[in-house]
Amino acid sequence: MRKLDEVLKNNLNGLHYGNRVLLPFQADILKAVIENDIITDFSSTKSGASYKVREDFTEIYFYDYEILSEVIKEFEKIKLIIVEKGNDIFDFSNHRKIALSIEEKHKITISEINDDTLLFIE
Amino acid sequence: MLMKKNNLIPLFLLTFFFNATEIFAAGTEGTEQVLPNPIMVLPFAILLLMIATGPLFYHHFWERNYPKISIFLGSITVVYYLVWLNDTHSLLHTAHEYISFIALLSSLYVATGGILIKVDRKATPLLNVVILLFGSLIANIIGTTGASMLLIRPFIKINKDRIKPYHIIFFIFSVSNIGGALTPIGDPPLFLGFLRGINFFWFFGHIWYIWIPTLLMVLIIFYIVDSFNKEGNTEDINYTNKIEFKGSKNLIYLLIVLISVFLDPGIISWVPSFSPLPFGIREIIMFSVVWLSYKTADKKNLEANEFNFEPIREVAFLFVGIFASMIPALQLIAYEAKVYGQQLTPGIFYWATGILSAFLDNAPTFLNFLSASLGKYAYDVNVKTQVLEFSELYPFYLQAISIAAVFFGAMTYIGNGPNFMVKAISERSGIKMPSFFGYLIKYSVPILLPIFIILYFVVYHGKV
Numbered sequence: 137m138r139k140l141d142e143v144l145k146n147n148l149n150g151l152h153y154g155n156r157v158l159l160p161f162q163a164d165i166l167k168a169v170i171e172n173d174i175i176t177d178f179s180s181t182k183s184g185a186s187y188k189v190r191e192d193f194t195e196i197y198f199y200d201y202e203i204l205s206e207v208i209k210e211f212e213k214i215k216l217i218i219v220e221k222g223n224d225i226f227d228f229s230n231h232r233k234i235a236l237s238i239e240e241k242h243k244i245t246i247s248e249i250n251d252d253t254l255l256f257i258e
Numbered sequence: 259m260l261m262k263k264n265n266l267i268p269l270f271l272l273t274f275f276f277n278a279t280e281i282f283a284a285g286t287e288g289t290e291q292v293l294p295n296p297i298m299v300l301p302f303a304i305l306l307l308m309i310a311t312g313p314l315f316y317h318h319f320w321e322r323n324y325p326k327i328s329i330f331l332g333s334i335t336v337v338y339y340l341v342w343l344n345d346t347h348s349l350l351h352t353a354h355e356y357i358s359f360i361a362l363l364s365s366l367y368v369a370t371g372g373i374l375i376k377v378d379r380k381a382t383p384l385l386n387v388v389i390l391l392f393g394s395l396i397a398n399i400i401g402t403t404g405a406s407m408l409l410i411r412p413f414i415k416i417n418k419d420r421i422k423p424y425h426i427i428f429f430i431f432s433v434s435n436i437g438g439a440l441t442p443i444g445d446p447p448l449f450l451g452f453l454r455g456i457n458f459f460w461f462f463g464h465i466w467y468i469w470i471p472t473l474l475m476v477l478i479i480f481y482i483v484d485s486f487n488k489e490g491n492t493e494d495i496n497y498t499n500k501i502e503f504k505g506s507k508n509l510i511y512l513l514i515v516l517i518s519v520f521l522d523p524g525i526i527s528w529v530p531s532f533s534p535l536p537f538g539i540r541e542i543i544m545f546s547v548v549w550l551s552y553k554t555a556d557k558k559n560l561e562a563n564e565f566n567f568e569p570i571r572e573v574a575f576l577f578v579g580i581f582a583s584m585i586p587a588l589q590l591i592a593y594e595a596k597v598y599g600q601q602l603t604p605g606i607f608y609w610a611t612g613i614l615s616a617f618l619d620n621a622p623t624f625l626n627f628l629s630a631s632l633g634k635y636a637y638d639v640n641v642k643t644q645v646l647e648f649s650e651l652y653p654f655y656l657q658a659i660s661i662a663a664v665f666f667g668a669m670t671y672i673g674n675g676p677n678f679m680v681k682a683i684s685e686r687s688g689i690k691m692p693s694f695f696g697y698l699i700k701y702s703v704p705i706l707l708p709i710f711i712i713l714y715f716v717v718y719h720g721k722v
Contacts, residue, residue, distance in 0.1 A: 167688065169685075169686060169687075169688050171321075171568070172321075172685040172686060173317075173685075174685060174688060174689075174690050183318070200318045209567070209568070210566075211557075211560050211561050211563075211564055211565045211566055212564060215688065254561075254562065254564060255414055255418075255564070256687060256688050257414070257418055257687055257688040258688065
């Protein structure tokens with residue numbers, strides 16, 4: 137299974153279809169910010185968002201958006217705080233901030249957020 | 259006697275719904291207009307109610323549909339004025355004010371969006387107070403919108419390990435509102451007053467001694483609250499104490515916007531008027547700045563600022579409905595102000611302007627109460643020399659209206675344009691902001707209202 141560092145280093149992309157996002161690594165998601173929505177409850181399957189960790193990827197559904205590419209504009213990002221599968225979720229140093237840019241042809245660019253790039257409060 | 263006069267405030271605000279049936283002089287242009295039916299205040303009331311409850315109770319429906327709702331409710335008023343009242347003048351006048359309003363806000367928003375400020379310093383309550391004070395000062399030069407857009411991100415970033423909603427709320431209180439009370443560029447209501455003939459420096463001369471203690475009270479409360487925030491123990495981090503400023507070419511665009519503020523046929527005689535079109539050369543320049551500053555901005559700065567048009571789009575759509583649907587409410591208020599004119603004191607003008615500015619747009623509210631106060635002394639708001647004379651002979655009235663229009667804009671998210679933008683940027687940064695009522699009940703009423711009451715008792719109580 138690919139690790140996040142490998143994904144970032146090799147510029148591996150994720151995918152988006154409608155309101156579904158596929159990330160090429162396994163991770164638990166602690167917080168998601170999409171537009172003005174701050175999502176921390178992933179238990180619903182009707183509103184907000186939910187995610188499933190699959191064998192080779194992680195998929196997220198954003199229920200309040202039908203087609204993400206129509207909502208997320210050029211300089212906007214979906215922001216996530218994630219913990220890679222296998223890491224201690226209670227150790228804050230394992231909390232990683234990533235930004236997802238919605239591109240054409242269902243492609244998602246994944247980048248790590250640091251203080252010099254984007255503003256994202258955990 | 260004074261109590262009786264103060265009791266006029268609710269009377270003043272509420273009775274116009276029930277007894278307005280006469281023909282009256284509009285006050286804004288000196289033409290006669292038929293008073294709208296009080297029932298026509300309903301679209302405005304519904305829109306305000308939806309703005310207040312939408313994000314709270316039906317968030318996603320509201321997010322998807324607010325443009326349609328706003329335009330629909332505004333259209334009811336437009337059709338009413340066109341078909342029933344046959345009054346195109348009020349609509350054109352409102353369209354002009356709306357276009358000026360959105361041109362100024364959007365140009366400042368986009369021009370500052372390409373500027374990136376990075377401050378690598380340890381967050382302390384004192385540093386935060388300095389930033390809020392600095393923001394309040396520059397709000398008088400680049401407007402509350404410009405100052406808010408320029409400083410909100412560095413302010414959040416500095417406090418990233420200890421940020422709480424109150425940080426953003428106090429930012430809205432000071433930088434996005436109270437700060438901009440000293441010049442006509444600071445806040446749109448004062449700009450309208452300037453266009454009507456009030457001297458540019460009148461506001462500074464008559465407001466600074468109220469501005470300073472008010473801002474100080476807000477900042478002292480902030481300092482105390484912030485001192486209890488012990489989160490973000492960053493002792494082990496080495497700070498460079500550097501301040502980085504990127505996108506300086508956008509300062510030129512800001513300068514162009516500021517100069518264009520004065521390009522009005524009413525101020526400079528050689529400036530062409532496009533009347534009856536509801537815009538002028540100023541608005542064309544400002545919209546050109548929107549386009550140019552976006553196209554020529556450093557993409558890295560836009561990316562770091564996560565620049566997008568959604569906040570200004572939201573303001574544009576909501577305020578097109580607000581501006582249109584509030585025409586009847588403002589005309590009824592103006593009428594009532596004339597009816598009760600002789601009994602209205604500066605204190606009543608202070609509260610009436612303030613309460614309405616908290617929930618309506620403060621620019622047209624200011625203008626209507628300015629018109630009412632002028633009417634009290636038989637002056638006409640359309641005659642610049644009379645407005646100037648009024649500002650010199652009866653400064654107390656103008657001061658009360660100006661202060662209330664600007665300060666009370668901080669009472670709600672909808673009180674002033676930048677409030678909404680700051681809220682949106684904060685939420686996109688991951689900060690959970692209070693709801694409309696949460697903002698009002700937890701912050702505005704307990705913090706701002708007592709300050710405004712003190713202000714009333716110190717400055718306006720008992721004055722006639």
